[in-house]
Amino acid sequence: MxxxxxxxxxxxxxxxxxxxxxxxxxxxxxxxxxxxxxxxxxxxxxxxxxxxxxxxxxxxxxxxxxxxxxxxxxxxxxxxxxxxxxxxxxxxxxxxxxxxxxxxxxxxxxxxxxxxxxxxxxxxxxxxxxxxxxxxxxxxxxxxxxxxxxxxxxxxxxxxxxxxxxxxxxxxxxxxxxxxxxxxxxxxxxxxxxxxxxxxxxxxxxxxxxxxxxxxxxxxxxxxxxxxxxxxxxxxxxACDCSKAQFAQSLAGLSSSELRQLITEDHGAEVVCHFCGARYQFSATELQQILAEKGKL
Ligand SMILES: [Zn+2]
Structure with missing residues (x-):
């Protein structure tokens, strides 16, 4: 053994x-x-x-x-x-x-x-x-x-x-x-x-x-x-249980003006998981979708 x-x-x-x-x-x-x-x-x-x-x-x-x-x-x-x-x-x-x-x-x-x-x-x-x-x-x-x-x-x-x-x-x-x-x-x-x-x-x-x-x-x-x-x-x-969907939710927690700033100034966002170091890329289009979903709430 x-x-x-x-x-x-x-x-x-x-x-x-x-x-x-x-x-x-x-x-x-x-x-x-x-x-x-x-x-x-x-x-x-x-x-x-x-x-x-x-x-x-x-x-x-x-x-x-x-x-x-x-x-x-x-x-x-x-x-x-x-x-x-x-x-x-x-x-x-x-x-x-x-x-x-x-x-x-x-x-x-x-x-x-x-x-x-x-x-x-x-x-x-x-x-x-x-x-x-x-x-x-x-x-x-x-x-x-x-x-x-x-x-x-x-x-x-x-x-x-x-x-x-x-x-x-x-x-x-x-x-x-x-x-x-x-x-x-x-x-x-x-x-x-x-x-x-x-x-x-x-x-x-x-x-x-x-x-x-x-x-x-x-x-x-x-x-x-x-x-x-x-x-x-x-x-x-x-092992980490993080996912892109989970970080999309965190991004949705930002204010609309913060999201707009990421879209117009940074043209996207990269989020890093502290626990495992995994990096998730969000394109400007994906951030637009998160912003649009926010508007529906
Ligand atoms: Zn992780």
Whole structure:
């Protein structure tokens, strides 16, 4: 069972932990290409996308969705990410072209890029119910631990969250992955202490993915004393549901004089989707049609 772009859900058979493992190489590489990201912003947005997929998978059901806003007042600005319960995610950074010097060990300086003076906000949409919003302050700006703090404070879920991205020398995504290890209510305290001691000594999950892609082997690296049982696995994807029709509706929301200006001065309009970078062209004729439809309302 190789782990090819998959989100694997597992439990330890002693009922100590619930484990989510994520191989998100193609998610992060697709985001990089869609938004023309730098090494710094590929790593920052990549971690955000991975953490959001893990969060969505652990707290959402059915048709529920969530939107994550994260802003630490750092040079990359705010991050906005949407995910559903079925492994689909999309998102962007306010300043996707920022590139900071690497740390002495060659790693991207995520905390400096994100900043730590800010918040992580999660908005959950649940069918016909009112959306539910919860906000926590950022603790490290490293993203994984910020999501773990959110889970503890807002969802009463004690967990360890690790997300990481490894780039090659050209800035392409070599590996990207994440884990979310949730402590179950009756977990043994000795096992929790052993895990807390072990996690800081391990290489990043993306580094582990360079040598092992089998989820059971990965789980064994994280939790060597715990027998693991895989419950389910699903595909994940960076994908956007935007369409030209949707942007035609947004254009119809402009005032008639603004539309006339686009027609006479710009002879058309180009609209860019923030979430996926897709570009939609509207000719002067198409804008005329939107303007005419508006007149009928
Ligand atoms: Zn889009």
């Amino acid at each position: 190789a782990m090819d772009q998959e989100l694997v859900k597992a439990v330890t058979t002693d009922n100590n932990f619930r484990v989510l493992l994520l191989n998100g190489q193609s998610v992060v590489e697709t985001a990089r290409l869609s938004h023309h990201l730098t090494k710094t912003t590929t790593t920052v947005l990549g971690r955000g996308l991975l953490a959001t997929l893990l969060l969505a998978s652990s707290v959402l059901k059915g048709t529920e969705g969530l939107t994550v806003r994260l802003n630490g007042q750092g040079p990359v600005g705010g991050m906005l990410i949407d995910a559903d319960a079925h492994g689909t995610v999309k998102g962007y950074l306010q300043h996707g072209q920022v590139e900071l010097p690497l740390l002495a060990n060659g790693d991207v300086d995520v905390a400096s890029a994100v900043g730590t003076d800010g918040f992580l906000e999660v908005l959950k949409t649940q069918g016909n119910l009112d959306p539910y919003t919860s906000t926590v302050p950022l603790v490290t700006g490293q993203i994984g631990s910020d999501f773990a703090y959110y889970l503890a404070k807002s969802e009463q879920i004690n967990s360890a969250v690790g997300v990481s991205v490894v780039l090659d020398e050209h800035g392409q995504v070599k590996t990207a992955g994440g884990y979310l290890i949730q402590t179950l209510p009756d977990a043994d305290n000795t096992a929790i202490a052993a895990l807390e001691e072990r996690l800081p000594t391990l290489p990043s999950i993306a580094t582990m993915l360079t040598t092992a892609t089998d989820p059971v082997k990965l789980a064994a690296m994280l939790l060597p004393d715990e027998p693991v049982k895989v419950l389910s696995q699903e595909q994940v994807a960076f």
